[in-house]
Amino acid sequence: MTTFEETLLREIATLPESRQADVLAFVRFLKISLPNEEKVRDDFKDALEDARATVKEFNITQEDIDAEIRAVRA
Secondary structure: OOHHHHHHHHHHHOOOHHHHHHHHHHHHHHHHHOOOHHHHHHHHHHHHHHHHHHHHHOOOOHHHHHHHHHHHHO
């Protein structure tokens, strides 16, 4: 067990039982809210494919993109 884990367990052990349940609920919340790296990577690939399809469908050139950027910055 690492020093961090030992410290965390010592801290939790000093809490009243009702607060220990809160800590457990919070840890579980953190676990389910962590992004799945594989899903994030897949979502990025899908978004990139969609963007490329849009570029192709509307015949958007790099020149078009540059012109839009210049217009926004002006």
